[in-house]
Structures are given as C-alpha cells and as structure tokens.
Amino acid sequence: MSSTANIAMTGRVFEVETRQTAKTTITTLTMPNDSGWGDNKKVTWWKVKLFGKEAESASKITKGDLVMVSGVPSVATWTGRDGTKQSTPEVEAYSWNWVGPKQQDRGQQDDRGRDDQGRDDRGRDDRG
Numbered sequence: 001m002s003s004t005a006n007i008a009m010t011g012r013v014f015e016v017e018t019r020q021t022a023k024t025t026i027t028t029l030t031m032p033n034d035s036g037w038g039d040n041k042k043v044t045w046w047k048v049k050l051f052g053k054e055a056e057s058a059s060k061i062t063k064g065d066l067v068m069v070s071g072v073p074s075v076a077t078w079t080g081r082d083g084t085k086q087s088t089p090e091v092e093a094y095s096w097n098w099v100g101p102k103q104q105d106r107g108q109q110d111d112r113g114r115d116d117q118g119r120d121d122r123g124r125d126d127r128g
Helices: 052-058
Strands: 007-012 015-020 025-035 042-051 066-079 085-100
Touching: 007 025, 007 085, 015 052, 025 052, 025 066, 042 052, 042 066, 052 085
Parallel strands: 042 085
Antiparallel strands: 007 066, 015 025, 025 042, 066 085
C-alpha cells in the first residue's frame, strides 16, 4: 500500500503569479513559513502551485492575503548557473481558502497581534 503525504499551511501571501498555458491555468503563490524561536528562528519560502479551476479562483489572491492551502508537498531541485545544486519546497495544492482580512485591512496592531479594537486576525475579541 502506498501513501501520500499531505500538508495544510496558513500564512500571508508574499507573491502571486498567474499564467495561462494551452491546457490550463496555473497560479503560483509564494508563502513564508516561520519555525524556531529567537536566534534559532528560520523562514522557509514555499512555492504553492494551483491548477485549473482552483488556479482561476486563486488568481484573485493578492499580496498580504491570509490564506490556507492544502496539498501534496515536494522539493524541486535544479542546477544553478554557477553549477551548484538548488532546491525549494513546493506544494501542489488541491484546495485553498481565505482565512482572514488582508494585513493592511487589519488596522494597527498591538504587540499581541490585536488591532485597535482588540480583535485578533480572526476578529475574535478576548478583552473580556
């Protein structure tokens, strides 16, 4: 029996590129993923690829949108012009959803990620 790994990732989109081929629409999102803490914090940049109808709907995504994507992870590898091996993590996404408002629509946030009305990214108010 074979199995396929799946990944669900939520984050703010850094870059969106949509292109049309002879057969389908392809939308590529660039999304950062943070791991670690303090001096050990690391950012990994993911390329998320969507195809067909999902790509067409994802073409409405813009920089700063908070989205969740689900798909199959992989690592793309190639040889750079200087002869060194290069790689980047990718997700071939089969679904995506908006999770919250764009970053610029959230208003000013305090150090706990709350806007000027006490709400977090999802609009929840925990001030009591």
